[in-house]
Amino acid sequence: MARIGMGYDVHRLVAGRDLWLGGVKIDHTMGLLGHSDADVAIHALCDALLGAACLRDIGYHFPDTDPRYKGIDSRKLLREVARLLREQGYRLGNCDITICAERPKINPHIPAMQQQLAACLECEPGQVSIKATTTERLGFTGREEGIAAYAVALIEKA
Ligand SMILES: Nc1ccn([C@@H]2O[C@H](COP(=O)(O)O)[C@@H](O)[C@H]2O)c(=O)n1
Ligand SMILES: C[C@@]1(CO)OP(=O)(O)OP(=O)(O)OC[C@H]1O
16 A cells, blocks of 8 residues: 655754755755754655654654764665665655755756665665755745755555
8 A cells, every 4th residue: 555744844054064955965155954964855855754654753763862863964864764664564656855945056966866865765766856946035945044845755565
């Protein structure tokens, strides 16, 4: 049986941090703040996958009070989520992520992000869709105070 899940995450943009999105380090004037590398796209995807399998959420599995996750590369968290799903007998059908950011331009980085995320999920890049939108300068994303990401995932029993 196929199951769907959705995820949403937000991180604040600050000076002096690297910007990691979809497992790719992007040159920018600001980066995202978090306990981990704050890769908001991966976090939304983790929650979509965990939600699809009814396995709680990212903060439940990797608490931001745990020093083991301080500064962690979110690709490691996604690999662990993929392992948890495999353990339950699930495989990914497809997933789709939307990144809401006024800047920087995400489009040039999408093929690299698909490669990175597919490697973590042990699937084909064509199963991992990534899109970007501005919010037309409206709201916290429009004011460049933060970046948000939405994700949906379809999984099925192998
Ligand atoms: N950070 C972003 C935002 C948008 N894009 C691409 O530009 C297109 C137009 O953006 P709108 O917000 O006006 O819809 C969008 O469809 C994306 O292809 C981007 O690369 N990076
Ligand atoms: C990823 C984790 C890891 O400790 O920390 P943060 O980078 O703060 O990210 P968040 O989206 O708040 O999810 C909580 C945590 O799981």
